[in-house]
Amino acid sequence: MQIPKLTPLQSRFAATFAATVLLLVLYYALFTNSGGFAYALEVREVVPLANDDYPLLIEGRKPEIVGRDTSGLTSLGNNGGKLSNIILGETQNWVFPESIVNGPKSSPAKGLPANITAPSSSTTTGVVPNHELKKRANTVYISLNTCIKPTLNSTNPSSSRVSLPPLTVYISTSDNNQRPGPGKNEDEQTEYTVDQGYMAATVQASGDVYIGVSAANSTDFVNIYNYEIGVSVDGYYHAYDDRTNLYFVDSDIHSALLITDNVTQSTPGSPNYQEWMDIEPPFTIFAHNINNSAIYGMERSYCALNQWAQIRKGNNAINTSMTSRGLGNEPKEQFYFTYLNSSSTYYGILGMSGNSTAWGPGVVGGGGKVWRAMNFTTKADDNCALLYNLDFCSQVAYAVPSNPSLDSTALAQIYDSNAKSYYENFEKSLSLIPCNTSSISMYSLAVGCADCEAAYKQWLCAVTIPRCYDYSSNYSFLQPRNTGQAFFNGTKLPADNPLLHSFVTNASRNPLIDEKIKPGPYKEILPCHDLCNDLVRTCPAALGFQCPTGKLLNDSYGYRASNGDITCSYLGAAYYLNGGFRVDVNLSMGMLLAGFGLWLASALF
Numbered sequence: 001m002q003i004p005k006l007t008p009l010q011s012r013f014a015a016t017f018a019a020t021v022l023l024l025v026l027y028y029a030l031f032t033n034s035g036g037f038a039y040a041l042e043v044r045e046v047v048p049l050a051n052d053d054y055p056l057l058i059e060g061r062k063p064e065i066v067g068r069d070t071s072g073l074t075s076l077g078n079n080g081g082k083l084s085n086i087i088l089g090e091t092q093n094w095v096f097p098e099s100i101v102n103g104p105k106s107s108p109a110k111g112l113p114a115n116i117t118a119p120s121s122s123t124t125t126g127v128v129p130n131h132e133l134k135k136r137a138n139t140v141y142i143s144l145n146t147c148i149k150p151t152l153n154s155t156n157p158s159s160s161r162v163s164l165p166p167l168t169v170y171i172s173t174s175d176n177n178q179r180p181g182p183g184k185n186e187d188e189q190t191e192y193t194v195d196q197g198y199m200a201a202t203v204q205a206s207g208d209v210y211i212g213v214s215a216a217n218s219t220d221f222v223n224i225y226n227y228e229i230g231v232s233v234d235g236y237y238h239a240y241d242d243r244t245n246l247y248f249v250d251s252d253i254h255s256a257l258l259i260t261d262n263v264t265q266s267t268p269g270s271p272n273y274q275e276w277m278d279i280e281p282p283f284t285i286f287a288h289n290i291n292n293s294a295i296y297g298m299e300r301s302y303c304a305l306n307q308w309a310q311i312r313k314g315n316n317a318i319n320t321s322m323t324s325r326g327l328g329n330e331p332k333e334q335f336y337f338t339y340l341n342s343s344s345t346y347y348g349i350l351g352m353s354g355n356s357t358a359w360g361p362g363v364v365g366g367g368g369k370v371w372r373a374m375n376f377t378t379k380a381d382d383n384c385a386l387l388y389n390l391d392f393c394s395q396v397a398y399a400v401p402s403n404p405s406l407d408s409t410a411l412a413q414i415y416d417s418n419a420k421s422y423y424e425n426f427e428k429s430l431s432l433i434p435c436n437t438s439s440i441s442m443y444s445l446a447v448g449c450a451d452c453e454a455a456y457k458q459w460l461c462a463v464t465i466p467r468c469y470d471y472s473s474n475y476s477f478l479q480p481r482n483t484g485q486a487f488f489n490g491t492k493l494p495a496d497n498p499l500l501h502s503f504v505t506n507a508s509r510n511p512l513i514d515e516k517i518k519p520g521p522y523k524e525i526l527p528c529h530d531l532c533n534d535l536v537r538t539c540p541a542a543l544g545f546q547c548p549t550g551k552l553l554n555d556s557y558g559y560r561a562s563n564g565d566i567t568c569s570y571l572g573a574a575y576y577l578n579g580g581f582r583v584d585v586n587l588s589m590g591m592l593l594a595g596f597g598l599w600l601a602s603a604l605f
Contacts, residue, residue, distance in 0.1 A: 073178065073210070079106055080361045081230040081237055086167075088150060088225075089217035091181040096209040096231045101138055106234050109358040112282055113275045115264035137204035140231060142211065143238040144169055145301040145367060146197035148226035156220055164297055165216035167194040167225060171203055172210040181212035194227075197301030198240045198370070228303050230367050238367035240300045246285070246350045247327075247574035248376040249334075250398040250467075252386040253342035256376060257397060258285065259323070259574055260350065262330035276331035281320040282356035285335040286349040287311035290375060295347075302351055302368030311337050311346075313353065325388075325395055326572030334397075336388065343380040347373045376575070382488065383519040384468035387412050392420040393461035395571035399468045401481070401508065401519035404488070411517070418512050419464045426456055433540050452539035458571050459527075459535050464510050467525040467569040477558050477567040478523040480505045482513070485520045493521065504555045526558035528568035 073095040076082060086092055146167060170180035172189040180189035189212075192199050203209055215225050230237025249257040260283055266273040286309035288295050298304035311317055317339045324331055340346065350371040353359045360366045385402035390412055402411055435449035469478050471487075483499040484506045486492045499505040508514050509524065532547040539545050548556050558568025564576040 076211075076229065076231045077361075078103070079230065079232045079234060079237055079364055079366055081228045081367050083147065083226060083228050084213070085224045085226050086213060086215045088215050088221060091179075091212050091214040093179045093181070094211040094213070094229065094231075095178070096140060096142075096211065098207045101140060101205050101207065101209060101233065103233070106232075106362075106364055108234075109355055109363055111355055111357060113264070113279065114272055115266060115276075137206050138233055140203045140205050140209050140233055141200070141236045142169070142171060142203065142209075142229075142231050143200040143236045143367065144194060144198070144213070144230070145228045145238050145303045146194055146225060146298050147228055147301065147303040147307060148224065149297060149304075150218075150221035150223045150225060153220050153222045162218075162220045164221055165218055166297065167199075167227060168192070168214045168216070169194065169199050169201070170212035170214065171201060172212075173203060173205045173207065174210075175208070178208075178210045179212060180210055181214050184212075195300065197298030197304050198238065200236050200238065200240070228367060232364065234364040236367075237365065238302060239365060239369035241369065241371045243372060244348075244350065244374040245371045246348055246374055247576065248348065248374065249326075249388075249574045250386055251340070251376065251378045252384050252399050252402075253379050253382055254340050255336065255338040255386050256287070256340060256346070256348075256378060257334065257336050257386055257388055258348055258376070259326065259334045260332045262327055262332050264331055265328075266330075268324070268329065273331060277322050277324065279322065281322055281333045282352060283333050283335075284313040284320070284351045284353060285311070285318065285337070286313075286347070286351055287337060287340070288347045288349075289341065290345050290347055299347070299349065299373050300370050302353075302370050305349060305351060305370065306368070309349070311339070313351070315339075321389075323389075325397055326574055329572075334388075336386075340378050342378055342382075345375055345377045347375055349373045374576075379470050380472055381470040381522070383522050384470065385411055387415070387465075390416045392416045392423070393457075393465055393571075395458065396461055396465050397572070398569070400465055401468045401513050401517060401522050401524075403517050403519055406517065414512070414516055415465045418510075419461050422460055422464065423457060426460070427453075429543060430540075433542060447538050449540075452543075455535045455538040459531070462527050462569060462571055464512070466509050466513075468519075469523045469525055471521045471523050473523060475567075477525065479526050479555065481522055481524050482506075482508045482519060483521045485514065485518065487520045504552075525566060525569045526556060528570050529553070529557035529559055531570060532557060 073093050074082070076094050076096045078100050082094075084092060144167070149164060168182070169192045170182075170184070170189045171192070172178070172180040172184075174188040177184055177188035190201070192201050209231070211229070211231070213227065213229065228238070245261050247259050247261070249259055251257070263282075264272055264276050266276070286295075286305040288305075288309045288311070292310065294308040294310075295304060298308070306312055315337075317337045319336045321334055322331055323334045325334075326332075352369040354363050354368060355365045358366065359368065379399065382404050383402055384399040385406075385408060386399050387408065388397035390396050393416055396415075400411070400415060406414075430449060430452065433449060466481070469475070471480070480499050483493055483497070493500060508519075513519065536545045536547055547553070561567040566573050566575055
């Protein structure tokens with residue numbers, strides 16, 4: 001049959017009609033359930049939040065998908081901490097992609113000098129079952145910090161009697177469970193409870209790692225959780241150490257002094273030792289009144305402490321520096337902070353921003369590290385003031401008898417210059433002893449004049465700068481002093497009080513205290529008994545050093561406690577030291593009864 005010949009107009013119409021039919025066929029194939037093509041992309045609408053800060057993704061309708069589907073999962077980068085708000089009753093899901101699991105590790109940032117205290121092995125870890133490994137498994141580190149917690153529901157009377165349910169983390173390496181969470185197959189996920197704001201676990205994986213974070217539903221609390229999650233193939237993004245690594249030195253009514261453990265055991269004068277002493281202080285500290293609930297349940301979270309602790313990094317209340325005082329005279333960091341309340345107990349929590357030299361996303365360990373909380377209490381009476389970093393008596397770091405009318409600089413000058421003047425007289429007498437001589441002429445083959453100088457200086461600073469404690473305290477090891485003076489409120493002890501009739505308790509150990517400082521009645525932590533014996537043993541007998549005996553011995557000395565508590569005073573002391581630590585005898589201070597020159601007043605008991 002002969003095909004009719006179309007006019008030019010008819011030809012254009014036929015071409016247009018054919019193209020239209022073809023488009024309709026393609027549309028039908030791509031956008032109906034009966035077509036022969038599978039969806040390659042999910043359809044999602046982007047709806048801005050009210051403050052237009054972050055987009056909220058709302059999934060569009062789509063058919064059931066066969067095979068792997070990670071729709072709605074937010075990807076996590078290596079060492080990239082992610083913050084997220086989560087409401088009560090909600091579960092949020094994340095994925096750590098296979099490409100990163102099997103990708104290269106990050107280059108470590110410049111760290112601290114050698115010999116920093118080894119990390120604790122007590123970090124909570126776990127191994128997630130993996131049923132589908134096809135390649136060599138790699139270790140993936142997963143950690144979480146709670147940064148903000150919900151608050152009590154004030155409209156529910158029973159809320160005050162319940163505990164806030166912590167966040168729960170679910171981890172899966174199975175493609176059959178890409179949204180781990182409550183109620184899912186336990187064989188395909190592992191569950192972890194966030195403990196005091198911290199969670200950490202490891203998983204062996206060669207493919208995608210799926211994570212669910214769930215906040216239990218509760219009518220007893222309102223508002224949101226905020227948390228930071230970090231995943232890494234290099235190491236934990238957040239860290240927690242179950243040791244305190246922090247010691248309380250002393251306090252007055254508004255300030256406190258704490259120190260870390262030694263950061264190195266290097267020999268003084270060695271390059272490593274000096275590198276630590278010259279370093280920018282690597283640690284930070286958080287202090288928080290135990291009666292304030294702002295950080296309760298988040299004591300192991302760096303991001304929570306960095307937001308809510310009353311004393312934290314960036315406060316002008318904190319002064320940090322490196323010191324070798326105490327704890328074996330090795331480098332350590334010290335923290336002096338103010339704006340505290342009197343008669344109050346605080347948590348002290350050691351922290352570190354990132355790895356101390358770098359922090360934040362992209363840094364191994366960039367989420368920060370926290371050590372276990374300890375606690376300390378400020379003093380109640382205003383006539384004990386905290387002194388440290390003196391020029392001559394450099395090992396003094398504790399509260400001393402004071403007067404509110406004196407600032408710390410003037411007070412330090414009074415005590416330090418007085419001790420230095422005594423030491424200059426001592427040096428004149430010691431110069432008469434043949435120190436640099438033959439072994440036959442030396443006063444001792446075991447010790448020398450340098451040992452005597454060190455022991456005497458320690459003793460001198462301790463007895464001329466006594467360690468002060470609240471007069472209102474009733475600890476049995478405390479010795480009342482200066483009871484003859486009036487308290488700052490003008491009151492005095494009753495005339496028949498026996499403390500007024502003893503020369504030991506009626507005045508201070510050092511007459512200078514009553515004459516120039518006038519602290520009123522206070523109590524003293526007495527020097528340690530064993531250290532007096534060390535002074536007598538170390539120095540030449542020609543100097544006439546002796547220790548007291550009988551009742552005067554007990555009125556002048558205290559005794560060490562086995563648990564590390566400070567029940568007698570020695571320079572460089574800190575509360576609750578490790579039981580295995582022992583102060584070198586040459587660093588100790590003692591008490592001399594009499595015999596060293598006429599300038600040494602007999603009042604220095």
